[in-house]
Structure formats: structure tokens, C-alpha cells
Amino acid sequence: MSDNFISFIPRNPNFIPTRDSGEEAAKAFRAARPFLDEVESNVEPHIVLHDCGGNFEDIRCPHCNAVIEIETWREWMDADSTEQDGFRLAPVTMPCCFKTANLNELRYSWPMGFSRFAVRARNAGSEVPPDLVDRLEKILGCELRVIYQHI
Ligand SMILES: [Zn+2]
Numbered sequence: 001m002s003d004n005f006i007s008f009i010p011r012n013p014n015f016i017p018t019r020d021s022g023e024e025a026a027k028a029f030r031a032a033r034p035f036l037d038e039v040e041s042n043v044e045p046h047i048v049l050h051d052c053g054g055n056f057e058d059i060r061c062p063h064c065n066a067v068i069e070i071e072t073w074r075e076w077m078d079a080d081s082t083e084q085d086g087f088r089l090a091p092v093t094m095p096c097c098f099k100t101a102n103l104n105e106l107r108y109s110w111p112m113g114f115s116r117f118a119v120r121a122r123n124a125g126s127e128v129p130p131d132l133v134d135r136l137e138k139i140l141g142c143e144l145r146v147i148y149q150h151i
Pocket of ligand 1: 061062063064065066094095096097098099
């Protein structure tokens with residue numbers, strides 16, 4: 001038995017909406033997808049990764065689109081984070097073109113991202129249309145990245 005999760009995270013990893021708007025966003029998503037199993041808005045004490053699970057394909061450089069080796073990415077992840085403080089998202093030098101980017105700026109397929117805040121729903125159906133993302137962005141007061149996680 002596998003589950004699919006849809007997470008909405010702020011494009012700015014440090015952004016935290018008000019508690020009320022977080023709950024309102026979760027409610028609005030439930031209203032649009034009444035069949036979902038559960039939905040909650042959550043704030044972590046520090047920045048965490050929201051991964052795409054089994055939907056993962058590859059990671060690319062945001063400047064030149066070269067594929068980043070998973071081993072390299074794992075090293076960056078280890079160096080950037082501690083269990084106590086989470087991720088710092090410090091810039092790293094791309095091995096392909098020597099430009100810099102932080103972990104949240106890499107091109108993940110499928111999308112992944114880093115944040116403290118997330119609205120996360122279990123078994124909420126297929127791709128979220130742009131107008132629904134717009135509505136949640138207005139409620140939360142921030143731009144969102146949508147992450148589809150298969151586990
Ligand atoms: Zn590059």
C-alpha cells in the first residue's frame with residue numbers, strides 16, 4: 001500500500017504565514033479536494049527538505065542544466081545541515097559551470113524544496129491546477145512550490 005502526498009511550501013524557505021492563514025489554506029484545499037485522507041498545516045522549528053519520494057528522477061544545475069551526481073548532492077546536504085539546526089541553504093559551487101546556487105535553487109525533477117512551513121495532504125488526487133495554487137498563495141501571502149511525493 002503506497003500513499004501520495006501533495007505539499008505546498010513557500011518559495012522563500014523561511015516564510016511562515018499566520019496560524020490562521022495556514023489553517024485557512026488547509027481548509028480551502030480540503031474544500032477543493034473533499035476526498036483527500038488528511039490535510040494539515042505545519043511549522044517546523046527549522047528548515048527541512050520536502051522530497052518527492054519515488055517520483056525522483058534527477059537533479060540539475062539551475063544555470064547550465066547539467067545533471068548533478070546524487071553523491072555530490074548528498075555531500076552538499078550533509079555539509080549544509082545539522083540535526084539541531086536543519087538546513088542553512090548556503091551557496092555551493094556547481095561542478096559543471098562553477099556558478100553558485102543553494103540547495104533550494106537546484107532544479108529537482110520532480111520538484112522538491114526546503115521550508116519551515118508546509119500544507120501537506122495525503123491522497124489528495126492528481127495535479128493541482130494553477131488557479132487553485134493562486135488561491136492558496138493569496139490566502140498564505142506567499143508564492144508556493146507544489147511537491148508531489150510518492151511513498
Ligand atoms: Zn552548471
